[in-house]
Amino acid sequence: MAAPRHQEATSASGGFTLILGAGAIGRLWAASLPPQRVRFIPRDTVPAARCCEYRLQAADGNQYPASIPYCETAQPLPRADCLLVTTKAADALPALERHITRLPRDIPVVLFQNGMGSQQRIAARWPERPILAAVTTEGANNPSAHLTIHAGRGQTSIGSLTPNAEHCLPTVVRHLQNSRLRVFPEPEIHQRLWQKLIVNAGINPFTALLNCVNGDILAHPFYLQHIDPLCQELHQLMAREGLNSPSADALRETIETVARATALNTSSMRADVLKNRPTEIDYINGYVASRGEALNLELATNRMLAERVRALTHC
Ligand code: KPL
Secondary structure, rough: OOOOOOOOEEEEEOEEEEEEOOOOHHHHHHOOOOOOOEEOOHHHHHHHHHHEEEEEOOOOOOOOEEEEEEEEOOOOOOOEEEEEEEOOOOOOHHHHHHHHHOOOOOOOOEEEOOOOOHHHHHHHHHHOOOEEEEOOOOOEEEEEEEEEEEEEOOOOEEHHHHHHHHHHHHHHHHHOOOOOOOOOOOOOOHHHEEEEEEEEHHHHHHHHHHOOOHHHHHOOOHHHHHHHHHHHHHHHHHOOOOOOOOOOOHHHHHHHHHHHHHOOOHHHHHHHHOOOOOOOOOHHHHHHHHHHHHOOOOHHHHHHHHHHHHHOOOO
């Protein structure tokens, strides 16, 4: 099968992209951007291989080979138009700390982490750098070491987190539009991050605790017992954070629309539990509970869900 056709990259440095994090989303982006113009920054100081080799199964079911070179560890990083950080939320800050001195100060850094908290910590750590956040609804998973499945087409919204990111947002968006993925600028990125947080807070912990696909939570008594109190808490917190806060019923409707649209998906949290990997609960319901504590709100349902999910991977 021939590789899909890409539009020509047009930006000054040749449309080069660096990616930190070769998980499913990192691999999807690497294989979707123009070939020869992407490098993975290796996780370890000495990568086991020169290239990350895998097959991408596109949303239409066709498979394409991808061979993405790792940057040389002993050399300076190649000049690039942007860096995509596609690690898990907990790994993003330590991974950036390891490489930041090799990155020019003006390179836009686009954060793809789930949930909330890691992006804010990174923006606070390097406020002088152009740091952006991406919220993506692209579905991707790695069923095996050498296969990435683009499970569902979505879109990616990008917005700035630090003042220096404002002016580079249009260039970053244009650059990433050289992929086959849909990318848009998002002036209200905080609101978008919260919308995604709401969906993850209402689906992920239930799928992990009930060990089921997204759609199956909807009729489960445990979900039915807790979803309204959960949505009340999310509504209360959003209002206290000064965000545009839909009613608890509207939040439930949003959660259930996504659960129905992704009914057969295994959520990222359930996948982590099944593989006995740390989950992102501290950045989802755990984040909500801790913001509640900071603002003197008792958000007991989020706290209970966070504690129960943590217990799944700590024993
Ligand atoms: O984002 C997701 C995740 O699994 O983390 C949802 C929307 C729940 C889709 O599975």
